[in-house]
Structure formats: structure tokens, C-alpha cells
Amino acid sequence: MVGEVRGVNRAQLGAALRALRQASGKEAKSVARSAVMSASKLSKIxxxxxxxxxxxxERILTAIGVSDEVKAEYLEAVRAATTEATAWRLVRRMGVHKAQQQTRALEAQMTLxxxxxxxxxxxxxxTPEYIRTILSRHDLGEDVLARTISARIERQQALYxxxxELHFVITEPVLRWRIVSAVRMAEQMDSLASLSRLPNIDIRIVPLSARQQDVASHAFVIRDDRxxxxxTVHAEMIVTDPRDVALYVHKFDGFASMALSGDAMRALLEGIRDDFLREQEIS
Incomplete structure (x- = not known):
């Protein structure tokens, strides 16, 4: 059956998704809502x-409720286009808060x-203050900003x-980058230390003192090895070709292997936090 699905074009894929939805007995509005998209977009797909x-x-198939086997077959078909890019201007047009909701839907489905x-x-x-400062730089307007902040905070339920299984590797300069005030940065360090103690979360920090074997060129997120x-500066790209995904897994593992974890990582966080607090006292 995989071979039958692999070669589908856009029209065939759209027709197949519609047939699957109709066979499930679910209305388009219901599927669209569960897939975190407008009914109009679902219709256009x-x-x-x-x-x-x-x-x-993936969100549509999950909303329809197909079997894992059927889902795997159709995802293999759509991944024939190995890299997809969505310009940030299109994300802003759609609504940044909606993009956060879509990311939350992806995170709800993943296990790693x-x-x-x-x-x-x-x-x-x-932390909420860090979120507000980051998002405030996008000229969203107060209403959209508030909804986007709320959506990002709601995403954090996945931590609990x-x-x-959630693994984070952060480089030390990230912790010293002055995004918020010194006292708020200190709070962010305490928050990281606290979250690192959750049993399903592994937070590691690549220290500046480590001899680097690779280049930390940009951020990336791997979900379920898939x-x-x-x-990037202009767009968000989705990589799905298994060969390319493997490159990112290898890169992640390389940085994770030289990063501090556990008590050593928390000791570094504590030192950076104390630096921020001393700076606050002096000022």
C-alpha cells in the first residue's frame, strides 16, 4: 500500500484526504478545528x-483519526518534498498566535x-517576562501580542x-544574552534550574570553556526523529527527508556530548544568576 501512495501529486493527495475525512463521518469544520486550521484552508487543501x-x-490525519499505518503512508507521500519553507511575513499574515497553536498541536502528538x-x-x-520581551519585537499589536504570549505559555504544559521526553541543548552565551533586566535574567536562570529537575526533561549547556568541534550555526528542533x-532570518523550514533529519540528530548528539548536565549544569546556572544579581545590586 505504501507504494500506491508514494507517488501522489497535490490533487491526488487532496482528494485522498477528503475521501478519508468523509469515510470517517466527520464534518470539515470539526476536522479543521482539531487540526488547528481554518475550514477554508482545509477546503483548499x-x-x-x-x-x-x-x-x-499530520494534523489533518490525526484529526480524522486514521490508523498509524495509514498516517505513515500518507506522510511518506507528502515528504517527497523534503524541505518546506514558510516566510515569516506569511506567518504574521496568518497570525503569530495561530502559529503558536499549530506548534502546540505538533508538540501534543510528539513523544521525543x-x-x-x-x-x-x-x-x-x-519565563513570561522573557516571552513578552521576545515577542514585543515583532510589532504585533497589543491584542495579538497578548494572545501570542498566552498561546506560548499554554504550549509549556507539554513540559509536565x-x-x-524533552531534551534541550543551549550554548552558554544564550544565558548571558541580555534579553530582559538583570533581575529577570536571574529569575530565568532559576526557572531553568527548577525545570531541569523534572524527570522527563534533560537540559544541557555547552560551556564557553569547551573545545568546540562543530559550529553552532542556527537553532533547530527535532521531533520524533521524523x-x-x-x-532562519526570513523563514521557518521543515526538513523531513530521513537522511537530512539524521544529520541534525548527529549534530545535536555532538553538542550534547560536550555539554554540562545535572548538578554541573545547575552550578553554572547558579553562577550566572549570581552575576546578574550582583549587577542588579550595583546598579
Missing amino acids: ETAKVAPSAADV LRLFQPALIPGLLQ DATK TVTVE
């Missing part, structure tokens, strides 16, 4: 007016996450789901 991403197809971040505290680990999300 089903009628081949819009090319769905792998994430779109590996995230490498050389620039910012990962969104799932950010014992069925998920997809990689890469954020």
Missing part, C-alpha cells in the same frame, strides 16, 4: 488549491523532542507531560 505541509497533513538553541532560551523554557524545524 482538499481541492488542491493549496499545497499542504507535512505538519498540515530534541532542541538546540545557540541564540535564545527555548520558547518552552522561557510524563509521556514526553521532522526538523529550522528558523
Whole structure:
């Protein structure tokens, strides 16, 4: 059956998704709502007016309730296009808060996450003040900003789901990058230390003192060894070819192997926190 699905084009894929939905007896509005997209977008996907991403197809199939076997077959078909890119201007047009909701839907389905971040505290680990400062730079407008902050905070519920295994590798300069005030940065360090004690979370820090064997060129997120999300200046890219995903897994493992973890990692966080607190006292 995999061979039958692999060669589908956009029209065939759209028709197949529509047939699966109709066979399930579920209405388009219900499937669209569960897939975190508009009914209009679902209609355009089903009628081949819009090319769905792998994430779109996965959310639709999950909402329909197909078997894991059927889902795997159709995802293999859509991954024939190995890399998808969505410009940030299109994300803003859609609504940044909706993008956060879509990411939350992906995170709800995954069981293993590996995230490498050389620039910012990962969104799932950010304190509310850190989140507000980061998102405020996008000129969203107060209403959209509030909804986007709320959506990101809601995503953090995944941290407390014992069925998920979450691994974070952060470079030390991220912890010293002055995103918020010194006292707020100190709070962020304490939050990271606290979260690192959760049994399903592994937070590691690549120290500046470590001899580097690789280049921390950009952030990326690996979900279930199946997809990689890469954020660039102009767009977000989704990588799905297994050969490319394996490259990112190898890169992640390399940085994780030289990073501090456990008590050593928390000792580094404590030292950085104390530096921020001393700076606050002096000022």
C-alpha cells in the first residue's frame, strides 16, 4: 500500500484526504478545528488549491483519526518534498498566535523532542517576562501580542507531560544574552534550574570553556526523529527527508556530548544568576 501512495501529486493527495475525512463521518469544520486550521484552508487543501505541509497533513490525519499505518503512508507521500519553507511575513499574515497553536498541536502528538538553541532560551523554557520581551519585537499589536504570549505559555504544559521526553541543548552565551533586566535574567536562570529537575526533561549547556568541534550555526528542533524545524532570518523550514533529519540528530548528539548536565549544569546556572544579581545590586 505504501507504494500506491508514494507517488501522489497535490490533487491526488487532496482528494485522498477528503475521501478519508468523509469515510470517517466527520464534518470539515470539526476536522479543521482539531487540526488547528481554518475550514477554508482545509477546503483548499482538499481541492488542491493549496499545497499542504507535512505538519498540515499530520494534523489533518490525526484529526480524522486514521490508523498509524495509514498516517505513515500518507506522510511518506507528502515528504517527497523534503524541505518546506514558510516566510515569516506569511506567518504574521496568518497570525503569530495561530502559529503558536499549530506548534502546540505538533508538540501534543510528539513523544521525543530534541532542541538546540545557540541564540535564545527555548520558547518552552522561557519565563513570561522573557516571552513578552521576545515577542514585543515583532510589532504585533497589543491584542495579538497578548494572545501570542498566552498561546506560548499554554504550549509549556507539554513540559509536565510524563509521556514526553524533552531534551534541550543551549550554548552558554544564550544565558548571558541580555534579553530582559538583570533581575529577570536571574529569575530565568532559576526557572531553568527548577525545570531541569523534572524527570522527563534533560537540559544541557555547552560551556564557553569547551573545545568546540562543530559550529553552532542556527537553532533547530527535532521531533520524533521524523521532522526538523529550522528558523532562519526570513523563514521557518521543515526538513523531513530521513537522511537530512539524521544529520541534525548527529549534530545535536555532538553538542550534547560536550555539554554540562545535572548538578554541573545547575552550578553554572547558579553562577550566572549570581552575576546578574550582583549587577542588579550595583546598579
